[in-house]
Amino acid sequence: MGQNVRVPSLLLIEDDDAIRTALELSLTRQGHRVATAASGEDGLKLLREQRPDLIVLDVMLPGIDGFEVCRRIRRTDQLPIILLTARSDDIDVVVGLESGADDYVVKPIQGRVLDARIRAVLRRGERESSDAATFGSLVIDRSAMTVTKNGEDLQLTPTELRLLLELSRRPGQALSRQQLLRLVWEHDYLGDSRLVDACVQRLRAKVEDVPSSPTLIRTVRGVGYRLDSPQ
Amino acid sequence: MTEKQGGLRGWAAGRKGNLSRLRFTSLRLRLVVVFGLVALTAAVSASGIAYWLNREAVLTRAQDAVLRDFRQEMQNRAGALPEHPTQDQLQRAAGQMAASSQRFSVLLVAQDTGGKTVYGNSGGINGFALEDVPKTLRTAVNRQQKVTDANKEPYHLYWQRVVEHGTPYLVAGTQVIGGGPTGYMAKSLEPEAKDLNSLAWSLGIATGLALIGAALLAQAAATTVLKPVHRLGVAARRLGEGRLDTRLRVSGTDELADLSRTFNNAAEALEKRVAEMAARDDASRRFVADMSHELRTPLTAITAVTEVLEEELEAESGSMDPMIEPAVRLVVSETRRLNDLVENLMEVTRFDAGTARLVLDDVDLADQITACIDARAWLDAVDLDAERGIHARIDPRRLDVILANLIGNALKHGGSPVRVSVRVSDAQDADVVIQVRDHGPGIPEDVLPHVFDRFYKASASRPRSEGSGLGLSIAMENAHIHGGEITAANSPDGGAVFTLRLPRDGSRLTEEPDEGERNGDGGAGNPGETGGSGSSGKEGS
Numbered sequence: 001m002g003q004n005v006r007v008p009s010l011l012l013i014e015d016d017d018a019i020r021t022a023l024e025l026s027l028t029r030q031g032h033r034v035a036t037a038a039s040g041e042d043g044l045k046l047l048r049e050q051r052p053d054l055i056v057l058d059v060m061l062p063g064i065d066g067f068e069v070c071r072r073i074r075r076t077d078q079l080p081i082i083l084l085t086a087r088s089d090d091i092d093v094v095v096g097l098e099s100g101a102d103d104y105v106v107k108p109i110q111g112r113v114l115d116a117r118i119r120a121v122l123r124r125g126e127r128e129s130s131d132a133a134t135f136g137s138l139v140i141d142r143s144a145m146t147v148t149k150n151g152e153d154l155q156l157t158p159t160e161l162r163l164l165l166e167l168s169r170r171p172g173q174a175l176s177r178q179q180l181l182r183l184v185w186e187h188d189y190l191g192d193s194r195l196v197d198a199c200v201q202r203l204r205a206k207v208e209d210v211p212s213s214p215t216l217i218r219t220v221r222g223v224g225y226r227l228d229s230p231q
Numbered sequence: 232m233t234e235k236q237g238g239l240r241g242w243a244a245g246r247k248g249n250l251s252r253l254r255f256t257s258l259r260l261r262l263v264v265v266f267g268l269v270a271l272t273a274a275v276s277a278s279g280i281a282y283w284l285n286r287e288a289v290l291t292r293a294q295d296a297v298l299r300d301f302r303q304e305m306q307n308r309a310g311a312l313p314e315h316p317t318q319d320q321l322q323r324a325a326g327q328m329a330a331s332s333q334r335f336s337v338l339l340v341a342q343d344t345g346g347k348t349v350y351g352n353s354g355g356i357n358g359f360a361l362e363d364v365p366k367t368l369r370t371a372v373n374r375q376q377k378v379t380d381a382n383k384e385p386y387h388l389y390w391q392r393v394v395e396h397g398t399p400y401l402v403a404g405t406q407v408i409g410g411g412p413t414g415y416m417a418k419s420l421e422p423e424a425k426d427l428n429s430l431a432w433s434l435g436i437a438t439g440l441a442l443i444g445a446a447l448l449a450q451a452a453a454t455t456v457l458k459p460v461h462r463l464g465v466a467a468r469r470l471g472e473g474r475l476d477t478r479l480r481v482s483g484t485d486e487l488a489d490l491s492r493t494f495n496n497a498a499e500a501l502e503k504r505v506a507e508m509a510a511r512d513d514a515s516r517r518f519v520a521d522m523s524h525e526l527r528t529p530l531t532a533i534t535a536v537t538e539v540l541e542e543e544l545e546a547e548s549g550s551m552d553p554m555i556e557p558a559v560r561l562v563v564s565e566t567r568r569l570n571d572l573v574e575n576l577m578e579v580t581r582f583d584a585g586t587a588r589l590v591l592d593d594v595d596l597a598d599q600i601t602a603c604i605d606a607r608a609w610l611d612a613v614d615l616d617a618e619r620g621i622h623a624r625i626d627p628r629r630l631d632v633i634l635a636n637l638i639g640n641a642l643k644h645g646g647s648p649v650r651v652s653v654r655v656s657d658a659q660d661a662d663v664v665i666q667v668r669d670h671g672p673g674i675p676e677d678v679l680p681h682v683f684d685r686f687y688k689a690s691a692s693r694p695r696s697e698g699s700g701l702g703l704s705i706a707m708e709n710a711h712i713h714g715g716e717i718t719a720a721n722s723p724d725g726g727a728v729f730t731l732r733l734p735r736d737g738s739r740l741t742e743e744p745d746e747g748e749r750n751g752d753g754g755a756g757n758p759g760e761t762g763g764s765g766s767s768g769k770e771g772s
Contacts, residue, residue, distance in 0.1 A: 018532035026535040029542065086527065108531040108570055111538040177592055178627075189602035190628050193592045222593050222624075 008122055009033040011052040013043035013069065014084065015061050019109075023056070026111035032118065040064040044072060047079075054118055057101070058084045059092050067099040074100035078157040080121040084109060097198030102159040103185060104195075120186035124158035133168050135216055136230040138207060140168050149207065159184065160203045163196075167217065167227035174220040200225055258460075259453040263446050270445030271438070278434035286427050293423050294390065294401055297333050301403055301416045302388055304328040304337070309414050310407050315344040321351025321412060329353030333418065335401075338364070341412030351412070364402055364415050365391055372404040372413060384408055392420070399424050459487040463494060475502035520580035526573050530566075537566045575701040578632075579685065582708040589626045589712060591737050596621045596653050596663060603634045604651075612647035613638060621655055623663050624736045629709040633717070636702040637667040637729045645669020645726055655735070662715070665731040673721040682719045683707045706731075713737045 010032050014020040017038075024034045035050055037043035040061045047055070055073065059066035070081055083104040085092040096104055102121050105114050125145070132141045139148045147154045147164060156164065166183045167175065175183075181191030184199075204211045215230045308324045316324070321339045328337040336359035339351035352359060361369075371389045378385055390403035399420040406413045462479060469477040477498055479491040541563045543551065551559065581587045597617040604613045634651075641649040646669065654664045674682060681687045686700040703717075710717045715733035722728045 016528055016532070018529060019535070022532040022535035026539055029539055086524065107527050108534050108573065111535045178594070188606065189599070190606075190631055192590065192628070194590060 007031065007033050008054065008118070009035065009050070009052045010054050010056055010118065011043060011046060011050065012036045012056045013038075013040060013061065013066075014056075014058040015039060016058075019058075023109070023111070023114070027056075027115065027118075030111065030115040032115075040066070040069040043069060047073065047077075052079070054080045054082065054121060056082050056084065056114070056118070059096060060086065067095050070096065070099040070101055074157075078155050080124070080158050082114070082117055082121060093192070093194065094198075097194060098201075100157070100202065102157060102199075104192075116186070121158065123186070124162035124184070133171075135168065135171070135227065138216060140164060147207075154206050156203070156206060159199055160206070163199050163203060164207070164227075167225065171227050171229065174223045174226040176224040178224075180224060196224070259450070259457060262453045262456075263449040266445040266449035266452070267442055270441045274438035274441040278438055282427075282431055282434055285430055289423050289426060290392075290420070293420065297335060297401060297416070297418045298388065298390060298403055300331050300333045301328075301335065301337075301414070302405070304331055305405055305407060305414045309339060309412050312339075312341070312407075312412060314411065316341050316349070316351075316412065317343055318349040318351070321349050323351070324412075325351035325353040328414070328416075335416045335418035338415040338417075339412040340415070359415070359417050361415070363395070363417060364404060365393060367391070368402060368404055372406060372415075456487070459491065463487075463490060466494060466498075470498055470501070475505055516580065516583050519576065520584065523573050523576040523580060527577070530570060530573055533566055534570055537563050572701075575705055578705050579701055579708070582705075582712070587708070587712055589737055590628065591624050592627055593622055593624050594627050594630070595619060596623055596665070599627055599630055600634060600651060600653065600665075603631050604638065607635065607639070609638060609642065609649075612642055612649060614648045614650045615652075616650065617653035621653055621663065622735075623733065624738050625713060625733060626709075626737065629713065630733075633706040633709045633731060634665070634667075636706040637717070637731065640703060641667050641669035641671075641727070641729070645671030660735065662732045663735055665733070667729045667731070668722060668726055670726045673725060674719060674727045676721075679719060679721070683717070 010027060012020060012023055012027070012034055014023065014036070015038050020036050020038065024036055027034050035046055035052060037046050040063055043055070043057070057066045057069055061069070064072075066083060070083070073079060073081065080103075081101045083092075083096040083101045084107060085096060085104050086107050093104055102124075103117050105117055131143065132139060134140075137150045141147070142165065145161065147156055147161065162184045163180065166180065177193035177196040178189070178191060180196045181187045181193065182189075185191060185195055187195075200217060201211075204214050204217055207216055208214045216227060218226050218228055220226050305328070308328045312320055312324055321341055325337040325339045328339075329335060337351075337353040338359045338361060340361065341349055341351070343349045350361070368389055368391045372386070375385045376382055376387070386406040386408055388403060388405035390401060393400050393402055401418045401420055402415065404413065404415040466477050466479050475498065478495050481488050481491045481495065540559050544556065544559060544563070578587075597615070597619040600615060600617060604610055604615065638649055638651065648670060650666075650668045652666045652668075654666070655661055678687075683703050683706075685704045707717050710731060710733065713733050714737065715731065717732070718730045720728050720730070
């Protein structure tokens, strides 16, 4: 942990007092700076004041729920968001990923798992020492960590950016969902492939000319995804 | 019940009816036979009696008329002859007698003056001769009887019916009292026989018609009885298949209508009972689901804090009060157990509620199994026999749950080495077969059918096991949702064998328009939390 001098600051939005206190305790011990909010409204207010590096967001919140908070943040911000979901509500995961979350952790939460996910998400924003690559009108600058389309800057979340970088590192080569989960999300062998699918959807919406008929990020049936230069 | 259904059911009933008509012991056949027998007996006895009476009446009338005429003619013609007539006289008299209205053949026998027997014959085609008259008749006619009070004449008129060349004849003979020729007559009874024959034919046809009518009636009766019975049967079968809303249409007030009404009442009562039970079942299921849901919130808080305690334990020994340390360890380990239990409970409730979904992916089975074993640090204890390159389209998380439970169970009860083998036949769409075999004592026969039951403990005295008691049941549910199956057996070489059978392509069970665009109702994804010792997450740098 030594090389990372800057202590990452987190915003934990969770309505249950016990969970909030316990997670704050656990995450603080893991070396994070934690700010907490008990409701979505408080969380959004705090977000504007403090600008954390990452948000840990409970789905079940009084007032505006986690999905709505997620959607509101995404309107203006590309901050990484990790959802805390109840797994029995299966649809939660899907809705959460569609509303723009980068990852999710299922309750009951193991602090170590949450910490690992937080660190993995934060690593996505780290810069790489590499050059630029061009795919049609899309230019990926690896050193500046920016992506431009027709000269315009694209607002990508760290996860979307990392996914695009991993795909662009192996142009024309199909990567399986499990591979992408390991490369981008740093999940173990049992990653949820829906994370990849949801992120690809979002990425296509920003990168492709016509997101419904993608020319850059292609689906390879039975395998996964591939980044192609348009013909 | 719609028209269409009714029609369909009618058709089915008809087909069924045909089948049951073929059955020898069927009610329909028995009815037809009984009706037929009754009709046959009645018709045969009625026709028999009718025929007999008719025959007697016809014959007697014809006979009486002929004999009366014959007697008359004998008196008038033969009586008028001299005592010893000549052949010519006799012949003429016979001709005259035969010309009477009855048209019989006549033979007169007398003795002429010379004592020679002379014959007078009415002629005709056949030529009525004395040989045509039966001997017995001749004797009876020629016998002179004593004259008493009861018997006033010495000679009588005798008659007999004979059949010659298939034609019935009436032959009669008598002597003229007081000396005269003996006269014989023969009269064909063919017209009468013909009449009687045609009568017999008509009676036979009538009997046949009565039989057919009886059979038709029996059919109709059988149908009116059997159709409701068959409908009842169909309804009972549907009820048995679980369609509790099955009801019969009640028409009429007969016993069958009563039966239908009883059936309807029974079905209604059953439906109500089942609905009540289902509601109670639902309620208890919902309760378990809600409860496990509710347990999760405090458990999340406890788990998070327990990890803090755990790290404290691992940090430096001695930093904690030795009195407190075992207590903390207990809390840590029991919290983990509680976590697993709640996790499994929620998994089970998800299956019960039918909300469990598959999240399919193409995986290499050997890799997947290796990863599963590796993640739980079982590599030393498990012997994997699987070639790489066997791909299947399954839910990797669910496969992991199945394998973790099967292998974990084998390790716990059977002991190492546990052998895991993967087989797939070459056939198209063949199932993948994964076998987990241990080298323990095996499973007692009486426990074998219950190993997949929830919370089943082999015996009450058995020590509390590590597992939640839900593991194998969850493994089974996970196999089922793939369209697969798990079976448990004992190997003849000792040890228990669990065989998991999964279809190679699970996507047939879920309708996904495009795998690349699937973002709909996927399954629950929760990486690496099964079996307790998962290695989920990586320590950050």
